[in-house]
Amino acid sequence: MKVNVHSEFSECTTRAPASTANLGPGYDVFGLGLDALEDIVTVRIKKKSNSIKNNLKIIIKGNGKKDIPNNPNYNSAGIVARKIISEYNLYNYNCLIEIEKNIPAGYGMGSSAASAVATAISFNSLFGLDLDESKLLDYSAEGELASAGVKHYDNIAGSLFGNFVIIKTYPKLEFIKIKSPTDLVVVVCVPLIKVPKMKTEISRKLIPKKVPLEKTVHNIANACSIVAGFYNQDVNMICNGINDCIIEPVRKKMIPGYDKIKKRSLEEGAMAFTISGAGPSSIAFLNSRKKGLHIAEVMKEEYEKIDIRCETYLAKPSNGATIISKK
């Protein structure tokens, strides 16, 4: 698509929330936006007189500054920007992306997705590209190539739209958004262990290529319970579905102490417990903030026993990404 697009604006700032993906059996299918943390991305553009292609720079600020690359070819925001710049022929602009990185990168809270989403929204708005939700989803998902090596849409959908989103990719890309029950609360526990670069790609390789029909049936039934629970605004029904017999058994090996922390959290009142995204964070689901605070303490105690520091985030489902300012 080589079109001539102009902008009367010079900068746009967008915030995009953290997210959790999979919710157990919904691998690559379920995304949930979380109001715990957010990335804030400002895209600044300046018209130039030539069309030299090297027109994109990234500056990173915030707590996670040192954890992500500023080379646009390896940063999820940069990959999204490059794709849009090339498709809309925006080489007659210098583009600077400033990322305030607040979501820890590589821990299963949709960090790479949030930067990608905020970048796509800012470009769309600055250049008046008129991208519909489906196109925004698709451009944003380009960013997941930076961490997963493939496009996947679950974290992207959770961060872009907020709340609970079901992603279908076969036979074509489609999404279904469902509002979350107001009493749904989650606790995300982030163990501060060293994570490999491209963690998601690595942890995707652990998953068996062939799955017995019996296990597939179990996971589909549980996934249906989750969807029915969101549809009926019933936290119990959601939590009854958060059981995964395909992905969790292989990925939990990457998470020290996982079985013990899960067992203790469930004993102490968590209504469901699973891996958040590709891990190593875990996530507990509950129906009250008070219980959530207790589970956060329990998780910390369990990690202390094995000498691992962790951070916990008590969150509710969030709204989607929003533009903060444009001038």
Ligand SMILES: Nc1ncnc2c1ncn2[C@@H]1O[C@H](COP(=O)(O)OP(=O)(O)OP(=O)(O)O)[C@@H](O)[C@H]1O
């Ligand atoms: N803008 C970005 N934000 C976060 N991570 C990025 C970004 N750009 C590139 N990366 C790289 O992507 C990897 C982190 O992505 P990864 O998918 O592994 O984790 P995540 O997005 O935090 O979690 P998950 O997808 O499991 O929820 C790191 O290697 C990081 O350097």
Ligand SMILES: N[C@@H](CCO)C(=O)O
């Ligand atoms: N569905 C993805 C989410 C993490 O990016 C996975 O589990 O690999």
